[in-house]
Amino acid sequence: MGGVDAAGAWHADGEVLGAYSDGRLDAAGRWSVEAHLTSCAACRLQARALVDPARLRRLRAALIEAVDVPRAGVVERLLVRLGVADHTVRVLAATPALRGSWLLAVATTLAFAVLAAWVSRGADATMWLLCVAPLLPLAGIAVAYGPGIDPTYEIGLAAPLGSFRLLLLRAATVLGTSTLLAAAASLMLPRLGWGAAGWLLPSLGLTACSLALATTIEPLRAFGITAGAWVVAVAVTVAPPPPSSVLFSAAGQVAFATLALLAAVVMMVRRGRFEADRGFDTTPRFAARRLR
Amino acid sequence: MRPDRAPSDAELLAAVAEGDSDAFGALYDQHAPWLLVRLRRRTADSDAADQVAQETFLVVWRDAGRFRGQGAVGAWIWGIAIRRLVDLQRGRVAQERLAGLLGRRRVSDVASAEEQALVRLEHREVIRALNRLSPELQAVLQATVLDGLSTREAAVLLGIPPGTVKTRAMRARAQLRQDLA
Amino acid sequence: MTTPASTVQARDLTMTFGRTRALDGVSFELVPGVTGLLGPNGAGKTTLLRVLATVSAPDAGSVLTLGLDPRRTDQRLDLRGRLGYMPQEPGFHAHFTAFEFVDYVAILKELHQRRARHEEVRRVLELVGLDAVRRKKIKALSGGMRRRVALAQALLGDPDLLILDEPTAGLDPEQRLRFRELVGQLGEGRTVLLSTHQTEDVVALCQQVMMLHLGKLRFTGTPLELAGLAQGHVWHSHKRDPGALGAWRTGTGQHRNIGNPPAGADLLEPTLEDGYLLLLGGDQFEEVAA
Numbered sequence: 235m236g237g238v239d240a241a242g243a244w245h246a247d248g249e250v251l252g253a254y255s256d257g258r259l260d261a262a263g264r265w266s267v268e269a270h271l272t273s274c275a276a277c278r279l280q281a282r283a284l285v286d287p288a289r290l291r292r293l294r295a296a297l298i299e300a301v302d303v304p305r306a307g308v309v310e311r312l313l314v315r316l317g318v319a320d321h322t323v324r325v326l327a328a329t330p331a332l333r334g335s336w337l338l339a340v341a342t343t344l345a346f347a348v349l350a351a352w353v354s355r356g357a358d359a360t361m362w363l364l365c366v367a368p369l370l371p372l373a374g375i376a377v378a379y380g381p382g383i384d385p386t387y388e389i390g391l392a393a394p395l396g397s398f399r400l401l402l403l404r405a406a407t408v409l410g411t412s413t414l415l416a417a418a419a420s421l422m423l424p425r426l427g428w429g430a431a432g433w434l435l436p437s438l439g440l441t442a443c444s445l446a447l448a449t450t451i452e453p454l455r456a457f458g459i460t461a462g463a464w465v466v467a468v469a470v471t472v473a474p475p476p477p478s479s480v481l482f483s484a485a486g487q488v489a490f491a492t493l494a495l496l497a498a499v500v501m502m503v504r505r506g507r508f509e510a511d512r513g514f515d516t517t518p519r520f521a522a523r524r525l526r
Numbered sequence: 527m528r529p530d531r532a533p534s535d536a537e538l539l540a541a542v543a544e545g546d547s548d549a550f551g552a553l554y555d556q557h558a559p560w561l562l563v564r565l566r567r568r569t570a571d572s573d574a575a576d577q578v579a580q581e582t583f584l585v586v587w588r589d590a591g592r593f594r595g596q597g598a599v600g601a602w603i604w605g606i607a608i609r610r611l612v613d614l615q616r617g618r619v620a621q622e623r624l625a626g627l628l629g630r631r632r633v634s635d636v637a638s639a640e641e642q643a644l645v646r647l648e649h650r651e652v653i654r655a656l657n658r659l660s661p662e663l664q665a666v667l668q669a670t671v672l673d674g675l676s677t678r679e680a681a682v683l684l685g686i687p688p689g690t691v692k693t694r695a696m697r698a699r700a701q702l703r704q705d706l707a
Numbered sequence: 708m709t710t711p712a713s714t715v716q717a718r719d720l721t722m723t724f725g726r727t728r729a730l731d732g733v734s735f736e737l738v739p740g741v742t743g744l745l746g747p748n749g750a751g752k753t754t755l756l757r758v759l760a761t762v763s764a765p766d767a768g769s770v771l772t773l774g775l776d777p778r779r780t781d782q783r784l785d786l787r788g789r790l791g792y793m794p795q796e797p798g799f800h801a802h803f804t805a806f807e808f809v810d811y812v813a814i815l816k817e818l819h820q821r822r823a824r825h826e827e828v829r830r831v832l833e834l835v836g837l838d839a840v841r842r843k844k845i846k847a848l849s850g851g852m853r854r855r856v857a858l859a860q861a862l863l864g865d866p867d868l869l870i871l872d873e874p875t876a877g878l879d880p881e882q883r884l885r886f887r888e889l890v891g892q893l894g895e896g897r898t899v900l901l902s903t904h905q906t907e908d909v910v911a912l913c914q915q916v917m918m919l920h921l922g923k924l925r926f927t928g929t930p931l932e933l934a935g936l937a938q939g940h941v942w943h944s945h946k947r948d949p950g951a952l953g954a955w956r957t958g959t960g961q962h963r964n965i966g967n968p969p970a971g972a973d974l975l976e977p978t979l980e981d982g983y984l985l986l987l988g989g990d991q992f993e994e995v996a997a
Contacts, residue, residue: 255563261664262653264567265672271560272600275535281560289562289576294554297580299825301550301587302806302842320821321814328800328811385798386812389860392760392792393815394784400815545804545847548839 246270246277255284325400326407328386329378336377340370340412344419351423360423360430364482365468367416367433369461371441374408375401376457398505401453402445409441432482439490440464442497449504535599543591554583557603565607568683574614582607608673612682655705663698670695712738714868714898715759720768722754722922729754730765731922741894743913743930744902745983751922752902753795753872759900760792760870773867788816791861795872795902797853801846805837805856808845812860831862836885851882858886862893869893871901875908887911906980916979918986925986930979937977937985942968952988 246254246267253259254267271277282290306314306323313323347363379401381387390400413434420430440460447456471479480486533541533549535556541549558579565575585606593602659667669680670691677695681688715737722730729751746752757763759770761777773789775782799808809828818824832841835855840848845856854877861869874890875883890912893899903909909916909930916933918926926933944962947954951964965984968974 251563255566257567260657261659261668262656265656265668268564268567268672271564272604273598275556278556278560278600281563285559285562290558293558293576293580294551297554297583298547298551298829299822300580300584301547302825302829303810319819321819321824324811324814328803385800386815387798388762388794389792389797389812390815391762392787392790393812394787394817395815396784545843546839547842 245274246280248280248283251277251280251284255281322403325395325403329404329407336374337411337415340374340415343370344415348419348422360432361472361479363416363419363423363430364433364436364479367412367419368437368440368464370412370416371405371409371437372444372457372461374412375405375441375444376454378404378408380453396505398449401448402501405441405445409437413437429482432487435487435490435494436464436481439493439497442494442501446497446500446504449501536593536595539586539590539593539599542587543593550583550587553586553599557600558583560600561603561607564604565611568608568611574611578607578610578614581610585610605674608675608683609679612675612679615682615685652706655702658705659698659701663694663701666691666694667698714739714773715900716771717759718769720755720758720765720770722751722758722763722765728922730758730768733768733919733922733924735917735924735927737898737900738915739894739896739898740914741890741899741901741912742915742917743909744900744917744919745904745906745909746902746919747904747987750919752919755919756792756870756872756900756902759868760790761787762792788864789866790868790870791863791866793857793861793869793871793874795876797857797860799845799853799856802844804842804844805832805848805852805859806841808856809860809863813863816863818864827863831859832856834862835859835889850877851879854878854882855886858889867897869897869899869901871899873902873904875903875905883908906978906983910979918983920987926982933982933986934977934979935982937965937981939974940968940985941965941975941977941981942972943975944973948972953984 250259250263250267254264259267271281307327310323310327313326314320318326343366344363347366350362351360377383379387384390390397416433416437417431420433423430444456444460447460450456451459467481468479471481473479481490533552535553538549538553538556542553561579561582562575565578566572569575569578582603586603589606593599656664665684666680669675669683670677673680673683675683677688677691681691684691686694713736715735717736718734720730720733721728731751733751733755744752744755754763758765759772761772761783764778770777772786775786775789777783777786800811803811806828809832810824813824813828818827829838829841832838835858837852837855837859840852845853848856854874858871858874861871871890875886878886887908890899890901894912894914901908901912913930916926916928916930917924918933926936942948942964944954944964947956947962948964948966948969950966950969952966954962954964954966957963963975964972965981965988
């Protein structure tokens with residue numbers, strides 16, 4: 235079986251390989267072919283004739299696709315599992331605010347709020363968290379979209395995907411992430427209770443409000459104004475002792491839920507305006523963020 | 527890589543480790559055919575063979591940098607493929623598991639003495655002795671010697687208890703020694 | 708100079724940043740093929756390209772691109788689907804691979820069908836010769852490769868209009884050559900507008916050339932016509948001619964002078980660069996005189 239080349243080395247010929255492939259060789263023949271194939275490039279190429287070219291092409295294409303497409307992170311896979319479109323997930327994953335630095339800042343802030351609660355241990359234990367948590371998504375969204383923040387902002391402006399849709403997608407990602415983190419922080423408070431979740435509706439209301447405002451003024455300014463308004467509202471309404479605020483009362487919560495709904499309506503009505511401004515904006519030259 | 531001569535497998539693999547897509551394509555063209563042919567001799571299910579081949583090359587893409595440069599690249603690739611097949615047989619398709627497996631137990635990329643002997647089966651006695659073994663003993667020897675699987679892995683691939691693999695391997699070796707003595 | 712084939716018509720484009728007039732009543736038409744936009748730094752080239760790419764709106768004036776009016780939202784979105792834009796300093800998500808980055812831009816361009824989108828991403832990366840490194844992280848790529856990644860994203864969806872801002876900046880001679888080959892091909896049947904301050908690029912690539920200086924369009928025509936402007940204005944002399952707008956010592960030891968030659972001067976055949984320098988020099992001369 236096989237043949238010997240000019241240098242005296244044994245090679246499997248097409249006939250032997252065919253017999254091997256069809257299972258017509260005995261054990262010794264099989265083994266020598268297998269051992270030989272792993273080390274002999276010339277004989278490996280002969281094996282090509284034994285495989286359906288269409289099958290090789292199909293496998294190759296599937297393989298190239300699998301290798302090109304980035305391995306999705308856990309969150310990305312989960313979102314796809316939940317039925318979110320693959321392209322939407324990719325856009326979400328590119329949210330600049332989702333980088334480690336922002337997550338770290340949010341986690342640190344929340345950790346301090348929880349720490350403060352444990353130190354004071356009094357009736358005001360939850361106040362820090364309640365006041366700080368609604369600000370986090372605002373800060374996050376502010377660093378999620380815009381010139382100088384999003385590296386592809388300039389290219390994005392010249393692309394047909396609506397900028398408001400992009401902003402909303404990013405806002406949803408940031409809001410989702412910070413809400414999860416704040417919820418985790420709430421569970422670590424010394425005294426659990428529904429009061430510890432008092433930040434949720436204000437957080438939603440403020441985010442919606444700032445997005446609605448962003449249809450009229452610069453997004454960054456919109457987030458700043460909303461955050462400022464919240465700080466003032468907290469400062470004015472907190473009444474010691476023991477510290478409490480009408481903002482976290484039942485009436486306050488209803489008010490924030492209403493605010494969120496109203497802002498959502500405004501957003502939907504005015505989104506076209508945002509597209510018109512942003513997409514075709516008149517801001518001065520974009521300062522590209524350079525690569526480190 | 528110099529363009530005036532076909533790059534060796536090891537050079538291709540080094541380029542793949544650097545993220546070179548062309549080198550990966552070339553490596554696939556070199557190794558996919560024989561891999562599919564050899565897998566045909568391990569499983570009758572061609573869909574399973576396709577899956578194993580695909581996952582094997584994905585591991586090659588990811589772990590190209592781990593190849594130590596000892597032995598043939600083909601042997602390294604087969605080591606990955608046969609373990610993918612074992613995993614598939616186990617019904618454990620999770621790639622992470624495989625990665626863990628590869629991390630723990632390095633695929634031996636040095637051909638064993640037995641393999642080396644098999645490459646040159648010029649001795650009629652060896653051929654006769656091997657062929658005289660029963661199919662069951664041949665299968666066990668193939669899994670443990672040629673494919674380099676552990677007893678447990680061979681047991682999964684052949685669908686027999688690990689104890690049986692051990693006893694059959696011992697019997698096969700004893701019989702070979704006796705025949706060649 | 709209205710040609711029925713013109714794909715872009717700009718009228719009186721004006722744009723002001725603070726007290727700077729970046730564009731000052733710029734009007735022109737573009738036809739299929741490669742047009743070079745020449746001008747020194749700060750001439751307003753980037754501002755003009757951003758307006759054409761629908762990134763910013765002019766303070767006054769109008770553009771009709773591929774028959775679409777970017778002032779109208781629906782037409783602007785249509786237009787964006789048909790143009791490719793390579794900014795001067797494209798930002799990258801550095802942790803993305805080249806493939807991921809272009810794929811991301813493809814999503815922004817609303818190529819939603821996954822398979823087809825990935826095919827398209829591979830196609831454009833192959834076009835710019837980045838096939839082999841497409842799975843490398845962008846931060847691991849050289850500057851020249853990054854420029855090509857930026858070009859690749861502009862080619863997504865085979866756009867009818869390509870707007871390239873200083874695409875050859877920072878490329879070495881070999882990369883520049885490859886780039887010219889590619890853009891030359893792209894210019895067949897497509898409208899390509901590229902800004903540069905390299906006159907060699909224009910000579911090598913462009914059928915049309917425009918020159919912008921201080922927000923005003925100083926020249927539109929063919930490269931030959933631009934060179935022709937300097938006909939009779941370039942001459943040789945042993946010493947630098949004091950009457951020249953500009954002069955430099957060449958490798959032969961002679962001085963090459965541009966400006967108004969003295970009688971009996973040893974006149975030279977002008978190049979496109981001479982025409983460009985003459986226009987620039989003329990401006991500077993006027994400024995000094997004013």
